Amino acid sequence: MATSSPAHRARSAAAVGLAVSFTVSLAVFGGATPAFADSNAKPTYEVKIDLTTSALDASHAPTAAVKSAFGISGSSKARSYEYFDTSALALNAQGWDVRLRHKSGSDFEETYKKRYPVTGGDIDAALDQANDEGFDSSDTNYDAEVDWGYSKQTLSFSNEKSHSDSGYSGTAMPSGTTGRSWVVGEIPGKLEDWNSKNWGADTLKSSVAQGPVTSQVWSGAWESSDDAGIEVLPVKAAGGSGTEYVIEVSFKADDYDDAAELHADAISVADAHGWLYHGDILKTQLILDRY
Known part of the structure; x- marks a missing residue:
């Protein structure tokens, strides 16, 4: 059975560690981000x-x-x-x-x-609440x-x-x-x-x-x-x-x-x-x- 040297195993472990670290970073900073919400509505007065x-x-x-x-x-x-x-x-x-x-x-x-x-x-706080409930800038019916x-x-x-x-x-x-x-x-x-x-x-x-x-x-x-x-x-x-x-x-x-x-x-x-x-x-x- 072929075996790897200690140095090779160390290099492989390091590579796996980098891959895991990179994957976690993507999850935290990229992949976990939800679809962009529409901006708040702009009211008149x-x-x-x-x-x-x-x-x-x-x-x-x-x-x-x-x-x-x-x-x-x-x-x-x-x-x-x-x-x-x-x-x-x-x-x-x-x-x-x-x-x-x-x-x-x-x-x-x-x-x-x-x-x-x-x-x-x-x-702005009221607009945020309205946005959470579906009233945002994209809804032209309101x-x-x-x-x-x-x-x-x-x-x-x-x-x-x-x-x-x-x-x-x-x-x-x-x-x-x-x-x-x-x-x-x-x-x-x-x-x-x-x-x-x-x-x-x-x-x-x-x-x-x-x-x-x-x-x-x-x-x-x-x-x-x-x-x-x-x-x-x-x-x-x-x-x-x-x-x-x-x-x-x-x-x-x-x-x-x-x-x-x-x-x-x-x-x-x-x-x-x-x-x-x-x-x-x-x-x-x-x-x-x-x-």
């Missing part, structure tokens, strides 16, 4: 500041001074909308909101929105936006579909049953199978219409935003009788720096005139809670 009823005139429209201060011009346009959720608000508890909206002269809008709270102004209120920020991803308004004039809404059939029929895949197979679809089938409400919106442009607006929304009072008014001035921006400046300036102007509501009124939650 909408600054939303609430005003007190001192900003309204006797007809519950913004006063001339308010409109002038925020670059609002022209007459208002009406819009009606409602949300669909279970009586226990199961969709909302998972960060999902489903809205049916009808603007005067337009088709119906069906919006499926997933929300992520922004903690301590850390928008528009990412940060709503920036008085003190709160919320990241959202919205999937919007349309439905013909044939047979519906003005801002008329369908019956709750009809509206529900529309939003169930158009449900996007992410919501349909959220949590588990068909969870979203089954939950939405068990939903009821929350609303509708009808608001008036005035448009304009202010500072860096060419999409400014004031919405006046009458809602059922907390006690169940009477009406309360939510007055929201908003400004859309493409980047963080513009949004930050709009946010600071809007608060400053509203506060200086005594119109500022020092807090955040979340319209969606208000409607879900009161209707």
Whole structure:
């Protein structure tokens, strides 16, 4: 039987050691790396500041001074909308909101929105969480936006579909049953199978219409935003009788720096005139809670 010399055996062992070392290095630095994840979504921004009823005139429209201060011009346009959720608000508890909206002269809008709270102004952390759950830059079915209120920020991803308004004039809404059939029929895949197979679809089938409400919106442009607006929304009072008014001035921006400046300036102007509501009124939650 042929045998190898001690020197040959030593050289062979060294070669095996190098091969093992090289293989381990590849596993650590190369082969173990998973497929590249898509980058985080790049959100746009909408600054939303609430005003007190001192900003309204006797007809519950913004006063001339308010409109002038925020670059609002022209007459208002009406819009009606409602949300669909279970009586226990199961969709909302998972960060999902489903809205049916009808603007005067337009088709119906069906919006499926997933929300992520922004903690301590850390928008990147919210984007990271959304990415982990499948909302990233590659998904063009959803528009990412940060709503920036008085003190709160919320990241959202919205999937919007349309439905013909044939047979519906003005801002008329369908019956709750009809509206529900529309939003169930158009449900996007992410919501349909959220949590588990068909969870979203089954939950939405068990939903009821929350609303509708009808608001008036005035448009304009202010500072860096060419999409400014004031919405006046009458809602059922907390006690169940009477009406309360939510007055929201908003400004859309493409980047963080513009949004930050709009946010600071809007608060400053509203506060200086005594119109500022020092807090955040979340319209969606208000409607879900009161209707």
